[in-house]
Amino acid sequence: MGSAAQATKDREFTLTSSDFAFIVKLVYERAGIVLGDHKRDMVYTRLARRLRSLGIESFKAYIELINGPQGDDELGPLINAITTNHTKFFREAHHFSHFRNEVLKPFAKAFRQGKQKGLRVWSAGCSSGEEPYSLAMVVAASLPKREAEKVRILATDLDTNILETAKRGVYPANGMAEVPEAIRRRSVSIDPKRETATMGDNLKSLIVFKQLNLLKPWPHKGPLDVIFCRNVMIYFDPETRRSLIQRYAGLLRPGGYLYIGHSESLLGQTDLFETEASTTYKRLP
Ligand SMILES: C[S@@+](CC[C@H](N)C(=O)[O-])C[C@H]1O[C@@H](n2cnc3c(N)ncnc32)[C@H](O)[C@@H]1O
Secondary structure: OOHHHHHHOOOOOOOOHHHHHHHHHHHHHHHOOOOOHHHHHHHHHHHHHHHHHHOOOOHHHHHHHHHOOOHHHHHHHHHHHHOOOOOOOOOOHHHHHHHHHHHHHHHHHHHHOOOOOOEEEEEEOOOOOHHHHHHHHHHHHHOOHHHHOOEEEEEEEOOHHHHHHHHHOEEEHHHHHHOOHHHHHHHEEEEOOOOEEEEOHHHHOOEEEEEOOOOOOOOOOOOEEEEEEOOOHHHOOHHHHHHHHHHHHHHEEEEEEEEEOOOOOOOOOOOOEEEEEOOEEEEOO
16 A cells, blocks of 8 residues: 555545546646645545535545546536635735726726726636625725726636625625725625624625636636736646736736736746736736
């Protein structure tokens, strides 16, 4: 027995090296997510939950299910179990200040002058919705209603479960800690008894949530004004990241902005974007 298989032999289910390799390959092919050896425990824990709920007694049997006639139906739940959905409101707050000052303010001016009709924003890999709701909160707090209504936020994720949470728009109230009070008061109702924070209809009406695999063709057409794709590419290999960055560049209008996560980079694709601020890039003409 290999040492990795040894490591899991005392557990409820045995995850052999070849079971793990099968899952790694499948997740890479379907979602682009790279699972290194150090993710073995994470894969075990998340999928063990799935095995239990299906009443399956081993990883071997689970893989047989995936390879069997009903296998395609299991791919969604498998990927949902593997994705990491960590997020929060106003994560990397400097992006939201930049969005207000450099995107919304110029848009409001251009709108009043009749030079721009609307603003299109994409939150790619939106997880449970905190990112697009934070964007919508800034819109609602910074623009008069007439102009705010012209902002469209498309929010997409691969994970269908997490999108349900996003659409519901109800969060633990303590998640509001990072939300500036003046912004929160306009758009979020707090229920102190249940300790929940419910996103207002003024926010929901700005956002369209959709399931989308970033690796597949994208149904929406450009030009877009803004793309937030933060803390998503970190799970992909350099080749996938490079291709995504090129596709984002193809969708953004010249002068549009791409915001990425704090530990991500554009992999030196400086012919497409100029650096505007930390992890904030402007599409070159
Ligand atoms: C860590 S969350 C980032 C959430 C948010 N953007 C933020 O920065 O707080 C990463 C999200 O990427 C999604 N994701 C992973 N692979 C994806 C793919 N191939 N297509 C679309 N979304 C994907 C996951 O489901 C997860 O919700």
